[in-house]
Amino acid sequence: MTENRPVRVRFAPSPTGKLHIGGARTALFNWAFARRHGGVFILRIEDTDTERNSQESLDSILSAMRWLGLDWDEGPGVGGDFGPYAQSERMPLYDAAIQKGLTEGWLYRCFCTPERVNALKEEQRNRKENPRYDRACLGLPDAECAKRLEVGEPHVIRFAVPDSETAEIQDHIRGQVTVQSVEVEDWVVVRSNGMPTYNFCCVIDDAQMQISHVVRGEEHLANTPKQVLLYRALGLPQPDYAHVPLILGQDGKKLSKRTGDTALQDYRDKGYPAEAMLNFLGLLGFSIDDETTVFSADEMVAAFDLKRINKSGAIFDTDKLHWLCGDTIRRMTDTDLLERLRPWLNTAVCDKDGGWLLQLAACFRERLTLFGDVSEMSAHLFCECVEPDEKAAKALSADGVADTLSGVADLLAGVESWPPPEFFALVKGWAAEHELGVGKVMKPVRAALTGSLGGPELGDVLALLGKDCSLARLRQAR
């Protein structure tokens, strides 16, 4: 674990779906680690499952990573000296290793049908034994093997797991993890269709790409012994590992679609600020110190250390995520916020000038949790007539409201400049004159103007609505 190799880490998604929250965090940790140490962050596509791969998935993964701001130094679109970066294009590399293994005897051909193996394992389970391939083909005579090969009998290639060795995993998060080789079965290295499997490609690639640290999810810890044994058979040095804890759903189990959105993209599409998402992901299993909860990508990089990653799983807590989103928005300048809000605004904003838009951004800022919220929140500014919600309707139907509204309308009609300066004082005065509490006036006015009982200060609403529209709404609402 004493490292002097240059830091080279990779994130290796398989293009069989969108980028999962857990995967995004793994990518973030890898990225932060590389950036912290001036190392190289590699993106490698693990597309050995030809059945389930799709270009669409690949595209969405790349775009989700860009959205988070995780740029890679080698990989799709940028190249690099250790490519190709898609496993499907690396067959020559795998073939060479397979030949070596076959020659040296740590790989062997297995002609057992899937049916036989399944039945075998089923039987073992019934006997309460651990299901495991029985190595029926391990000692197959060369002659027989060649003969069956010649007639084209389908087969896989398995790894001959050594009998009594110990696989030691040096893990920066968990310390040394030890597994006896008897616990590992003779796993399939090459499928019957000729395509090698994950555990094999992963090792060949990590070695060839000179990966120094394998930072990945804890679900991979269980098959790391297979990889460690393979490195040994190959005579290659193993990388350091860091198995990061799982992200859990509300049920305490590995986060899955049951619990909510698990694709990073879904969050982007709902208007979550990317920097809040990154901050939140960084808070799951990692911490800068005993009190920092809000931090930027740069701050995370500056403080990143594998030793500061937890061992235990973390529940995906949307309350905190939402708070972080609101906090991110609140700390933005009007100009920045407006730019981020633009995609969510009603197309009617085209008619509006810059000052108007800035005011809109400013007065909704502290009320927003997501950029996407602005759409619904500001809808009343763009529609022809307001549809009062339940509470607003109630406020509008109270006794004397009609008089109040027309009174305020008349009052405002008489104002020269717009928005009315000292609007609040004006209303206060008018309310006093008519022996009404300020609230008695403000509430129905707000209901008439916006259709709800909440929102920005009425002075801002008046400004955004304009004089004609404001007066029309007051007169129309009775």
Added chain:
RNA sequence: GGCCCCGUCGUCUAGUCUGGCCUAGGACACCAGGUUUUCAUCCUGGCAACAGGGGUUCAAAUCCCCUCGGGGUCACCA
């Protein structure tokens, strides 16, 4: 079930390696006040945890053992 990993407030976590500064800190959520023309923001305060049991030690959240609990994994998926 086998193997492996993990176990501090409801949640995210600091503290654990290198025992004492921990009467266990921060944040979210929640509750109570305050500011405020509404909502929201903001401010103040409160609630709330070392899974349990044994050791070791002058001293244990921190070291050791056991128990219990949770999770991951047991594919020709990654």
